[in-house]
Amino acid sequence: MRRHLPPTSRWLSHHRPPAADPRDAEAGFSLVEILVGVVILASALGMAGAMNGVATRGLSSSTVLNDRNAAVDADIAMVRSMAERYTWCSGAPSLEASDPTTCLGNSPSDESYFSPAVSLQDAKDNGDVGNGNKANFERACQDGSLSDDLIQRINNRPTPAGITRSAAGIKSAGRTHRISVLYQTARNDDNPVVRSVVITPPVASFCP
Numbered sequence: 533m534r535r536h537l538p539p540t541s542r543w544l545s546h547h548r549p550p551a552a553d554p555r556d557a558e559a560g561f562s563l564v565e566i567l568v569g570v571v572i573l574a575s576a577l578g579m580a581g582a583m584n585g586v587a588t589r590g591l592s593s594s595t596v597l598n599d600r601n602a603a604v605d606a607d608i609a610m611v612r613s614m615a616e617r618y619t620w621c622s623g624a625p626s627l628e629a630s631d632p633t634t635c636l637g638n639s640p641s642d643e644s645y646f647s648p649a650v651s652l653q654d655a656k657d658n659g660d661v662g663n664g665n666k667a668n669f670e671r672a673c674q675d676g677s678l679s680d681d682l683i684q685r686i687n688n689r690p691t692p693a694g695i696t697r698s699a700a701g702i703k704s705a706g707r708t709h710r711i712s713v714l715y716q717t718a719r720n721d722d723n724p725v726v727r728s729v730v731i732t733p734p735v736a737s738f739c740p
Contacts, residue, residue, distance in 0.1 A: 596694075596723045597723045597725070600692065600693075600694055600695060600717070600723060600725045601725060601727075603692035603693065603695065604692055604695060604715045604725060604727050606692075607689070607691075607692055607695075607697065607715070608713070608715075608727070608729055610689070611686055611689075611699075611713055611729075611731065612731060614627060614682065614685060614686065615682060615711070615731045615732075615733040615734070616640050616733070616734060617640055618679075618681075618682045618733045618734075618735055619635070619640075619645055619646050619647075619735055620646065620647060620648065620668075620669045620672065620678070620735055621634055621635035621636070621637070621644070621645060621646055621647055621648050621649070621665075622634050622635055622648065622665060623648050623664060623665025623666070623667075623668040623669060624665075624668065625672075625678075625680075625681035625682065627685070629645050631665075633649075634648045634649050634665045635648070635649065636649045640734070643738070646734060646735040646737075646738045647666070647669050647735065647738040648665035648666045648668075648669050669738075670739070670740055673709075673736075673739030673740065674739075676701070676708070676709070678709050678733075678735065678736060678739065679701055679709045679711055679733055679736070680701070682711065682733055683699045683700065683701060683711055686699040686711070686713065687699050692715075694717055694721070694723075694725075695715050695716070695717060695725060696715070696716055696717070696718075697713065697714070697715050698713070698714045699711055699712070699713045699714075700712055702730070709732060709733065709736035709739070710730055710731070710732045710736075711730070711731045711732070711733070712728065712729075712730055713728070713729050713730075713731060714726075714727070714728050715727040715728070
């Protein structure tokens with residue numbers, strides 16, 4: 533005999549909610565997954581910002597360093613020009629040949645620009661020493677003071693921004709008229725520059 537279910541039971545048997553489709557759980561993100569994604573995105577943005585800051589600082593530092601080296605190059609060129617024009621043709625140090633009675637040349641390309649001229653009469657009367665201007669020049673050659681005035685002129689020049697310059701005569705066992713010029717920044721500077729050049733003024737080649 534067929535058993536009859538109560539009306540309520542029959543209705544429930546025909547109106548059960550459908551079983552959840554497993555694919556529905558994959559259709560969205562949970563709150564935890566969203567939070568994890570936000571954290572990862574924030575970290576990535578933070579790293580990108582930090583890298584951009586490093587790149588910007590690096591570019592700025594490189595610009596400062598290039599500008600300083602260019603300024604040092606320009607100063608070295610000027611110092612070399614001073615050395616090339618340095619003369620004792622008047623019996624005293626000068627950057628220009630100005631005494632027409634003792635300076636036979638007025639251009640550094642002429643060897644008579646550098647040391648005092650000796651007239652035939654001076655040579656006859658005073659032998660190898662010649663006139664007083666010539667004697668002063670030779671004395672400066674012998675005691676090593678020939679380049680002192682040039683060193684002072686170099687050190688008195690305005691220095692490139694952020695750079696110190698120091699010119700000094702190079703000491704040795706024998707006489708030397710070479711000059712060392714050192715350029716450097718402070719020890720704790722973020723854009724360090726250290727450059728050194730050695731200069732020998734052409735006038736020294738006319739020393740006896």
